[in-house]
Amino acid sequence: MRILVAEDDALSRTLLERTLxxxxxxxxxxxxxxxxxxxxxxxxxxxxxxxxxxxxxVDGVEVxxxxxxxxxxxxxxxxxxxxxxxxEDIVAGxxxxxxxxxxxxxxxxxxxxxxxxxxxxxxxxxxxxxxRESMRFQATHDLLTSLWNRGVIVELMTxxxxxxxxxxxxxxxxxxDIDHFKAVNDQYGHATGxxxxxxxxxxxxxxxxxxxxxx
Amino acid sequence: MATxxxxxxxxxxxWKHDRSLADEPARxxxxxxxxxxERLDGDREFLRELLxxxxxxxxxxxxxSHEAIVNSDYExxxxxxxTMKGMLRNLSMDVAGETAAALETxxxxxxxxxxxxxxxxxxxxxxxxxxxxxxxLAGVRL
Numbered sequence: 001m002r003i004l005v006a007e008d009d010a011l012s013r014t015l016l017e018r019t020l021x022x023x024x025x026x027x028x029x030x031x032x033x034x035x036x037x038x039x040x041x042x043x044x045x046x047x048x049x050x051x052x053x054x055x056x057x058v059d060g061v062e063v064x065x066x067x068x069x070x071x072x073x074x075x076x077x078x079x080x081x082x083x084x085x086x087x088e089d090i091v092a093g094x095x096x097x098x099x100x101x102x103x104x105x106x107x108x109x110x111x112x113x114x115x116x117x118x119x120x121x122x123x124x125x126x127x128x129x130x131x132r133e134s135m136r137f138q139a140t141h142d143l144l145t146s147l148w149n150r151g152v153i154v155e156l157m158t159x160x161x162x163x164x165x166x167x168x169x170x171x172x173x174x175x176x177d178i179d180h181f182k183a184v185n186d187q188y189g190h191a192t193g194x195x196x197x198x199x200x201x202x203x204x205x206x207x208x209x210x211x212x213x214x215x
Numbered sequence: 216m217a218t219x220x221x222x223x224x225x226x227x228x229x230w231k232h233d234r235s236l237a238d239e240p241a242r243x244x245x246x247x248x249x250x251x252x253e254r255l256d257g258d259r260e261f262l263r264e265l266l267x268x269x270x271x272x273x274x275x276x277x278x279x280s281h282e283a284i285v286n287s288d289y290e291x292x293x294x295x296x297x298t299m300k301g302m303l304r305n306l307s308m309d310v311a312g313e314t315a316a317a318l319e320t321x322x323x324x325x326x327x328x329x330x331x332x333x334x335x336x337x338x339x340x341x342x343x344x345x346x347x348x349x350x351x352l353a354g355v356r357l
Contacts, residue, residue, distance in 0.1 A: 011268045011302045018261060054297060083301065083316075105304040108254065 002026045002046040006036035008055045033058025047122050053082030061096040068097035075125045077118035145201035246344050247307040292322035311340040
């Protein structure tokens with residue numbers, strides 16, 4: 001698992017790097033908040049980050065705020081590191097969007113345990129996203145052919161017809177049918193019939209992709 | 216359990232940011248090297264690596280602190296004290312770490328004479344530690 005460490009103090013950074021490497025993490029290190037943001041918004045960015053609170057220019061709290069403003073990317077688990085330790089500081093840190101908070105000098109076992117918590121949260125997040133995408137697909141596609149289902153195509157057609165009226169243009173609708181399909185089912189059984197439907201449907205979406213869609 | 220510093224749970228109780236100038240000298244060791252080595256899994260090469268960074272960054276931050284005192288630049292002084300506090304605590308140099316914490320607090324509150332006195336105290340405490348640091352860098356086991 002890759003982890004980002006943002007720490008301006010070289011000694012603390014070196015200690016963190018080595019501790020995390022020993023714990024099996026692959027570490028990406030930066031020296032300030034601006035570099036941390038640049039790393040964390042990359043496509044293959046680390047999903048775990050340890051951010052020092054006090055850094056020049058952009059501090060750890062601002063990094064948390066900036067990342068939470070960007071909601072389009074995968075969730076990043078953010079831990080703030082600081083020697084600040086009052087309740088007000090902890091509250092302020094967490095309200096900036098941090099998931100957790102660790103006081104310095106850090107306790108190695110506590111750090112590892114909190115990172116494991118972060119990994120569990122990320123795993124849960126990934127499962128939820130996967131489940132949501134799967135449900136979205138199932139709700140909009142035919143289970144057998146994976147083409148759009150009736151509900152979606154009616155919605156799309158309504159939208160397209162309205163658009164064509166508004167733009168005074170045309171909407172084309174093409175209907176495909178398989179002649180004598182019943183004979184396939186009767187002669188070879190429904191399982192083979194399903195295979196035939198899947199095979200027929202397979203090239204349709206790619207061919208119609210540019211034009212609009214298939215259902 | 217390995218800890219970065221001679222503190223209790225989450226380092227809350229032992230660190231006194233408001234340590235005053237009149238406080239009794241702390242009874243903690245100047246440098247808890249044994250405890251540090253436990254945390255570093257006995258890795259002396261890594262210790263030396265850290266001490267090289269420490270020696271260099273300490274010099275820079277002490278220099279910055281003196282300049283800040285002369286210029287009454289409490290923001291710079293506070294930043295330098297904060298950095299030194301972190302380094303000292305990470306290396307289990309807890310007495311000097313607490314003095315650096317007190318210096319950070321004093322400079323944040325723009326207490327000029329307290330800051331000056333705390334910086335002097337910090338340098339005295341460091342003078343007691345630095346020969347040990349040099350010995351470690353030279354590879355001598357104390």
